[in-house]
Amino acid sequence: MKASGRQRVPGRLFVVEGIDGSGKSTQLSLLQRWLESEGYGTFFSEWNSSPLVQNVTRRGKRKRMFTPMTFSLLHATDFADRTERHIIPPLKAGALVLADRYVYTAFARDVARGVNPGWVRNLYRFAVKPTTAFYFRISVEEAMKRIVGGRDTISYYEAGMDRSLSDDVEESFRLFQGTVIKEYDRMIDEFGLVVIDATGSIEEQQAQMRGIVAKTLTGARKTKVRRWVDFNSMAKASRQSHQAS
Amino acid sequence: MGRFQFYGEGLPAVAPGELKGRLVVVEGTDGVGRSTHVGLLKEWLERNGHAVLDTGLTRSTLAGKGLKAAKERHTLGGITMSLFYATDFADRLEQEIIPALRAGFVVLTDRYIYSLMARATVRGADAVWVRGVYEFALKPDVVIYLRATVEQLATRVVQTSGFNYWESGMDLRLGEDLYDSFVAYQSRLLAEFDRMTEEYAFQVVDTSASILTVSEQVQSILEPLLTPCVTPPARRRA
Numbered sequence: 001m002k003a004s005g006r007q008r009v010p011g012r013l014f015v016v017e018g019i020d021g022s023g024k025s026t027q028l029s030l031l032q033r034w035l036e037s038e039g040y041g042t043f044f045s046e047w048n049s050s051p052l053v054q055n056v057t058r059r060g061k062r063k064r065m066f067t068p069m070t071f072s073l074l075h076a077t078d079f080a081d082r083t084e085r086h087i088i089p090p091l092k093a094g095a096l097v098l099a100d101r102y103v104y105t106a107f108a109r110d111v112a113r114g115v116n117p118g119w120v121r122n123l124y125r126f127a128v129k130p131t132t133a134f135y136f137r138i139s140v141e142e143a144m145k146r147i148v149g150g151r152d153t154i155s156y157y158e159a160g161m162d163r164s165l166s167d168d169v170e171e172s173f174r175l176f177q178g179t180v181i182k183e184y185d186r187m188i189d190e191f192g193l194v195v196i197d198a199t200g201s202i203e204e205q206q207a208q209m210r211g212i213v214a215k216t217l218t219g220a221r222k223t224k225v226r227r228w229v230d231f232n233s234m235a236k237a238s239r240q241s242h243q244a245s
Numbered sequence: 246m247g248r249f250q251f252y253g254e255g256l257p258a259v260a261p262g263e264l265k266g267r268l269v270v271v272e273g274t275d276g277v278g279r280s281t282h283v284g285l286l287k288e289w290l291e292r293n294g295h296a297v298l299d300t301g302l303t304r305s306t307l308a309g310k311g312l313k314a315a316k317e318r319h320t321l322g323g324i325t326m327s328l329f330y331a332t333d334f335a336d337r338l339e340q341e342i343i344p345a346l347r348a349g350f351v352v353l354t355d356r357y358i359y360s361l362m363a364r365a366t367v368r369g370a371d372a373v374w375v376r377g378v379y380e381f382a383l384k385p386d387v388v389i390y391l392r393a394t395v396e397q398l399a400t401r402v403v404q405t406s407g408f409n410y411w412e413s414g415m416d417l418r419l420g421e422d423l424y425d426s427f428v429a430y431q432s433r434l435l436a437e438f439d440r441m442t443e444e445y446a447f448q449v450v451d452t453s454a455s456i457l458t459v460s461e462q463v464q465s466i467l468e469p470l471l472t473p474c475v476t477p478p479a480r481r482r483a
Binding site: 050052053055056059060065066067068069073074076077080081084085113114116118119122123125126 | 306307312320321322327329331339340374378
């Protein structure tokens with residue numbers, strides 16, 4: 001096993017973190033659009049997405065079979081599969097890997113569930129150290145407004161209902177995610193997370209992100225992707241014709 | 246104060262002091278005769294009045310099936326596989342082993358963390374990392390390590406189940422065919438077990454003797470650890 005950060009790879013790894021409703025996924029997809037328009041090859045990877053572990057996770061959640069330990073270990077298994085398949089190979093190929101949630105999600109959630117912080121940090125030692133990890137900071141109240149307004153329901157585990165904090169889903173979510181935020185805040189210095197104020201406008205946040213990412217791209221590989229229609233040169237041509245007129 | 250302890254930080258919300266039963270581990274590589282001896286041991290224990298729970302790898306309700314399915318596809322990376330096994334183990338520890346120990350059972354487990362650590366290490370995982378991952382395991386009362394040489398193992402495997410992909414460590418590409426790979430892989434595992442023998446105080450039992458002799462030897466190791474169940478002599482009617 002090559003421990004974290006020891007991998008010398010030509011790619012870059014950008015990570016977004018934050019509680020549900022912080023807007024991190026929106027920001028990451030905007031970042032991806034921009035990077036691609038700049039001619040970089042990107043690869044998107046999401047938390048809890050390994051097909052290998054999916055059925056076990058789904059069944060475990062549906063039947064509420066998880067303890068904090070098995071919840072933690074199964075997510076680590078999922079993450080290991082992602083690392084071995086979707087993170088290390090693209091990084092070696094020089095891609096810019098964009099990860100929606102990373103090890104910090106596990107550190108925050110598992111510890112909020114009572115798992116030992118040192119143990120879970122060791123568990124993820126095989127992870128590649130990101131180039132930059134963004135933490136979208138938001139209050140529980142603000143996140144709640146967004147979730148309840150958007151997606152229909154709050155899930156059992158997302159609300160930390162397994163912790164028996166409250167019988168009421170929204171109240172449980174408030175209490176559990178509050179603890180998760182405390183854990184994230186603790187990690188800012190520990191891992192050098194870049195804090196983005198998630199209450200700012202989408203454009204402000206994106207501009208801030210792009211500014212930080214741009215500084216890390218010196219020497220990163222650009223890939224000439226051949227498309228039937230080359231949107232970049234079309235856009236450039238249209239800009240030039242505008243300027244000319 | 247109970248006898249039980251965790252290797253490290255342990256499981257959240259479990260006080261090992263409340264656990265009563267006995268935790269007996271039978272370890273050894275593939276083809277050494279573990280399941281035969283676990284079966285014999287179970288029968289012997291029950292005959293002597295002990296309630297037995299037997300368990301083994303990939304038998305967890307949560308992850309057992311998923312793990313087997315994932316292995317069939319032969320696409321598991323080394324770290325992923327190690328952690329999948331760790332999930333399976335944690336589920337069995339929390340849902341089966343600990344409740345049974347709390348109830349005073351003798352828990353008989355066919356393999357424990359040592360096999361899992363050996364496999365992970367042989368697949369290139371860092372030994373310190375693996376030990377850290379399994380820190381939440383309970384220290385057993387005894388680890389019976391059934392030992393055989395690679396030659397003995399190979400002969401037995403041919404006669405029973407035949408060589409299979411994972412027992413031959415084919416994912417590691419150590420040899421041209423199943424046999425070469427089996428020998429190379431099992432030799433590495435044996436070396437790993439030998440290294441752990443002292444670290445974890447294994448009770449080594451040489452399996453080259455007959456099944457009966459081996460089984461008597463195993464029983465004599467266990468005997469002093471068990472709470473005696475003295476059956477009163479059957480009274481004759483006057």
